[in-house]
Amino acid sequence: MVNGIKLDSSLSNYAVFGNPVKHSKSPQIHSLFAKQKGIELNYQAIEVHVEQFSECVRSFAHQKGKGLNITVPFKENAFSLCDTLTERAKVCGSVNTIWFDEKNHIYGDTTDGKGLINDLTVNNGLDLNNKSILVLGAGGSVRAILEPLCEQKPNQIVIANRTVSRAEELVKKFSNQGNIIACSYDDLSNLSYSRHPFNIIINGTSLSLNGKLPMIPKSTIDNGTCCYDLMYSDTETIFMKWALAQGAAKVMDGLGMLVEQAAESFMIWHGVMPDTKSVIQSLRSVKREA
Numbered sequence: 148m149v150n151g152i153k154l155d156s157s158l159s160n161y162a163v164f165g166n167p168v169k170h171s172k173s174p175q176i177h178s179l180f181a182k183q184k185g186i187e188l189n190y191q192a193i194e195v196h197v198e199q200f201s202e203c204v205r206s207f208a209h210q211k212g213k214g215l216n217i218t219v220p221f222k223e224n225a226f227s228l229c230d231t232l233t234e235r236a237k238v239c240g241s242v243n244t245i246w247f248d249e250k251n252h253i254y255g256d257t258t259d260g261k262g263l264i265n266d267l268t269v270n271n272g273l274d275l276n277n278k279s280i281l282v283l284g285a286g287g288s289v290r291a292i293l294e295p296l297c298e299q300k301p302n303q304i305v306i307a308n309r310t311v312s313r314a315e316e317l318v319k320k321f322s323n324q325g326n327i328i329a330c331s332y333d334d335l336s337n338l339s340y341s342r343h344p345f346n347i348i349i350n351g352t353s354l355s356l357n358g359k360l361p362m363i364p365k366s367t368i369d370n371g372t373c374c375y376d377l378m379y380s381d382t383e384t385i386f387m388k389w390a391l392a393q394g395a396a397k398v399m400d401g402l403g404m405l406v407e408q409a410a411e412s413f414m415i416w417h418g419v420m421p422d423t424k425s426v427i428q429s430l431r432s433v434k435r436e437a
C-alpha cells in the first residue's frame with residue numbers, strides 16, 4: 148500500500164490527488180453530481196507525497212479505482228504518466244482527469260479550459276467573439292485555457308506575465324490559433340498594439356492566493372470590462388475588489404470554472420452530464436452561511 152491509499156472494493160472509487168488537497172471542493176461537487184444522477188460512488192481527497200505521485204496513481208488503478216482528478220502540483224506529472232492522451236491534453240501539456248481500462252492502461256484529459264469557457268459563456272452569458280481579452284499570467288492554468296479561448300474567436304488575446312519569456316513561449320505555441328501577443332505588465336501602458344480598454348480581463352496568476360494584485364495600468368479597464376479571477380474564495384478576491392473599484396461591468400471568481408471542469412470529468416467517467424447551476428448555487432450558499 149502506497150501513501151496510505153486503501154480503497155473499499157465494494158464501492159466505485161474516485162479521488163482527487165493533490166498536495167495540499169484538504170481545501171478541495173471536488174469531493175463535495177462530485178457527491179452532489181452523483182446524488183442528482185442516482186449514482187453511488189465514493190470520492191475522496193487524497194494528499195499525495197510529491198515523490199510518490201506515479202506509484203499512487205498505479206496503486207489506485209491496481210485497487211480498481213475508477214477515476215482521478217489531478218490538481219496542483221501534479222497536472223504535468225499526470226500528463227507524463229498517461230499512456231493515452233486526448234488531443235486537448237496533448238496541446239495543453241497538462242492532465243486533470245484520469246481513468247483506466249481493465250489492463251490498468253492510464254488515460255488522461257484536461258477539462259479546465261472547457262470549464263472556464265462554459266462558465267464565461269453559459270453561466271455568465273458572455274460572448275467572446277471579436278472581443279479583446281487580456282490574460283494575466285502564463286502558468287499551467289493559462290496554458291490550459293488558451294486553445295478553448297481561441298476557439299471562441301476573440302479579436303485579440305494579450306498575455307501579460309511577470310516572466311515575459313513564458314508568455315512568449317505560449318504565443319509561439321498557440322499563434323496558429325489566433326491573434327495572440329505577449330508582453331510585460333509595464334508594456335500594457337503602451338496602448339498602440341492592442342485594443343484598450345479590454346473587454347475581458349482574466350487573472351490567471353496565483354497572486355490572489357497571497358492577497359496581491361498584478362501591477363497592471365488602469366487604462367486596461369473601464370466600465371465595459373468584465374473581469375474573471377481563476378481563483379475562488381469565500382469572499383471577493385483582491386483582484387475582484389480592484390476591478391470593482393475601477394468600475395468594471397462584471398466580476399467573477401473561479402468557482403463556476405471549478406464546478407464546470409468537474410462536470411466535464413463526471414461526463415467522461417459516467418457518460419452523463421450533471422446540472423452545474425444547482426451545484427454552484429449550493430456551494431455559494433454554503434459560502435454565504437460560513
Ligand code: NDP
Nearest residue numbers: 284285286287288289309310351352353377378401404405
Ligand atoms: P502556476 O504556478 O502554473 O502559475 C502562476 C502564475 O502566477 C505565473 O504566471 C506566475 O508568473 C504568476 N505569479 C506568481 N507569483 C507572482 C508574483 N509575485 N508577481 C507576478 N506574477 C506572479 O499556477 P496555475 O496556473 O496552476 O494557477 C493560477 C491560479 O489559477 C491559481 O490561483 C489557481 O488557484 C487558479 N486555478 C483555478 C482553477 C479553477 O478551476 N477555478 C483551475 C486551475 C487553477 P511567472 O511566470 O513570472 O512566475
